[in-house]
Amino acid sequence: MTLWLLPLLPFIAGITIATMGDRSRAWLGTLAIVVLGATLTLALLAAAQGWSATLIWSDTIRLSAEFMPISAAVAVMVPAVALAVTFHATQHEETRGLGRLTGLLIVFTGAMELVVVANDLLTLLIGWELIGACSWALISHKWREIENTHSGLYAFLMTRFGDLGLFAAVMALFAATGSFDYAGIATLQGPLQWIVAYGILLSAASKAGQVPFAPWLFRAMAGPSSVSALLHAATLVAAGAYILARLQPSLTLAPGFGATTIAIGLATALAGGVIGVLQNHAKRLLAASTSAQLGFMFVAVGAGYPGVAALHLIVHATFKAPLFLSAGLAGSAIGSYRLDQMRLGQAMPFIAGLAALATVGLAGLPVTGGGWSKEEVVKAAEHAGFWLALAVMIGGGLSAAYATRFQLLAFGRCDEDNCDREVSVPSWPETLGIAILAVMTLALTMLWFSPVADAAAATLGSLLPKGTALAFSLSLAFVATGVAGGVYLVRHYPALGATGAAAAASDWLGLPTLITVAVVRPVDALARAAAWADDHVIDAGPRGVAVLGRRGSTFIAAADNQVVDQGIRWTAVFGDWLARVSDRFGEAVSDGIPEGTARLTGMIGHDLRRLQTGFSHRYYAYIIGGVFVVVAILAAGA
Structure with a gap:
């Protein structure tokens, strides 16, 4: 294999x-x-x-x-x-x-x-x-x-x-x-x-x-x-x-890799937590929570505990996937992802229950798999410094707040405005995938038992960090505060983040606007300037050559017409003169050459016939004379 x-x-x-x-x-x-x-x-x-x-x-x-x-x-x-x-x-x-x-x-x-x-x-x-x-x-x-x-x-x-x-x-x-x-x-x-x-x-x-x-x-x-x-x-x-x-x-x-990784993760965890609390869009709240939870993993890596980061990654997958799927069912049921318009607990009680199993993991409550892995991140941060651990605890409190707010708004009890609406209940095949993931989330509560946790860490080839009782107590206090804050926001500000300054801040505290102003617009302006330069500067050379080429072609064509016409006229004059000369002398020349050649050939033949006497001694004399001529020529050449 x-x-x-x-x-x-x-x-x-x-x-x-x-x-x-x-x-x-x-x-x-x-x-x-x-x-x-x-x-x-x-x-x-x-x-x-x-x-x-x-x-x-x-x-x-x-x-x-x-x-x-x-x-x-x-x-x-x-x-x-x-x-x-x-x-x-x-x-x-x-x-x-x-x-x-x-x-x-x-x-x-x-x-x-x-x-x-x-x-x-x-x-x-x-x-x-x-x-x-x-x-x-x-x-x-x-x-x-x-x-x-x-x-x-x-x-x-x-x-x-x-x-x-x-x-x-x-x-x-x-x-x-x-x-x-x-x-x-x-x-x-x-x-x-x-x-x-x-x-x-x-x-x-x-x-x-x-x-x-x-x-x-x-x-x-x-x-x-x-x-x-x-x-x-x-x-x-x-x-x-x-x-x-x-x-x-x-x-x-x-050099500096661990500190940089911690800084990125911690900044994202805290910013993502605040944004999650302010969000009124169900899927965007969960997206902000993803950034925050992965920020915790970055902190664990930077603190020197990659095994803790991997464990939190696995646990996070089991509760984040069902939350997104349940949010999708809720959004499809009402035709919107606005949290303040959902409250589908009574219309979809089974989905609400499955979502609750995942939500408590996201909140980091004790006895849940998410709560265990989050506490391990706190312990890892504590090894790097108490203040870092405290910052992670604050991020954990924010997680509890936005998780509570999500669950109560998405799957809480309906109010007077939405209790009478008709909502299509999802079929059991739609529910099955969420149920499987919820069972996986529930199974990870076994990590709170030390033998199971140690075995999981050994499987990953890593050791779990040791934490203090003080840090654990403070962490639970932040989680409790976050839950209470989430309940308070749902009761008094159910539409938080739908309009106004909260809505603007919920979009990553204006970071997209900053990216647009600082990056997108300058790059776009640079691209437009480059396009203008390409059209008016770089292309000016080829266009100039083309213009010169067209003008040169026109000139050459005109000159060509004059020269060619003049040549034709001179050719016609020469041809006419040649015809007249040929008419006067051509016949005499053309007839005289073959007739003169014939007469010359006849004369030579007549003289040569005289050598043909038939006597052998004359032939021998011709041969001996020829030999003497050849010898004389060779002697002169030597």
Whole structure:
């Protein structure tokens, strides 16, 4: 067996399904279960047996895949989450284009698996570009609405800018070591080490929606809810945190890498928490929470605990995916994602219950898997400094606030304004995927038991940090405060973020406007100036040459007409003179030459006949005379 099968199976199958066109929901659902179920089985076998693979292109270029403890765990998580999400998509999303959507979700999964199993930067780059292309296609899935295609391009360009860092890292590593292998990163020194480490960090931050790249996650909400669920939980966004956790031992050797990673993660966690509290759009609230939660993972990586980051990544996937799927059902039920218009707890009680299991994990409440992994991040931060741990606790309190607000507004009890409306209840196939993910979330509560947590850490090849009772108590206090604050906002400000200053601040505190003013408009102005220069300066030369050419052609044509006409006239005069001369002397010359030649030939013949006497002695005399002539000639020549 080869490890290449893990990404190739879903990739090839997904392309095949996408090109088949639309089919029935049952047929597409069955295909999704078969393909992703087989991918999950391959991941389990590969992790258990330690598969590896190498594809040699040349003496210096090769692609390699290998399982490390962290990559093995994430490789199993990705198809497990994708299976539930993709099946939900086949049962819930619009039938128009459903075959293409299903196939692309499966391709997305295969591309992410390539990122996970990669053991060199070149293989990583291939997978990295594939997940970026898939995200663009999936966000723009409803391409007939022009705003969706604009959002897909915005997200693609924002993440592509960050990808420049990975390209620089690939080139720097090859220039330094002559290889793309991950092992070479630890051997680097000097500027090339800095380029590789910070190039990967830049690319990871853009994919993970960290500041200043975070606004693209809001634009990505143009895609179907199933796309948002897979993108945020187990593929593109998760890839940013995964690659830092995977390469942390080598990257942290670069000066200042840990502190920079912590700064990016902490700033995003706090800003994302505030924005999540202010958001009135259900999917955007969850998108802000994704940035914040991945910010916690960046903090754990920077603090020196990549295993904690990987554990939080896995736990986060199990509760974020069902939240997006349930938000999609709520949005479809009322035709809007405005939280203050939902309150579907009584209309959709089962979905409300499943969402609650995921919400408490997002809030970081005790006894939940999300609460456990968040506390591990706090412990990791405490090892780097108490004030850092305190900042993470504040981020945890904000998480509790926006999670509470989401649950109570989306699936709380209806009020007088919306209790009488008719809401279509989702079918059991639509609910099944969410239920599977909720069960996974519930199962991770076992991490609060020390033997289970230690075994999970050992599986990842890492140790769990030790924390203090004071930090744990403070963290729980912040969570409780966040829950209370979320309840208060729902009761007194249910439409917070719908209008006014809160609505403006909820769009990443004005960061998109800053990007537009500081980046987009200057680049656009530069492009317009370059276009003007191209039209009026650079093109002036060719246009001038063309004008001169036209004028020269006109002059040459006129001169040509005069010269040619004059030549024709002189030719006619010469021809007339030649004809007259020929008429006078031509006949005499033409007749005299053959007649004179004939007379001369006759005279010569008459004289030669005299030599033919018939006497032999005369012939001998002729021969002897000839010999003497030849001898005389040779003697004169000597």
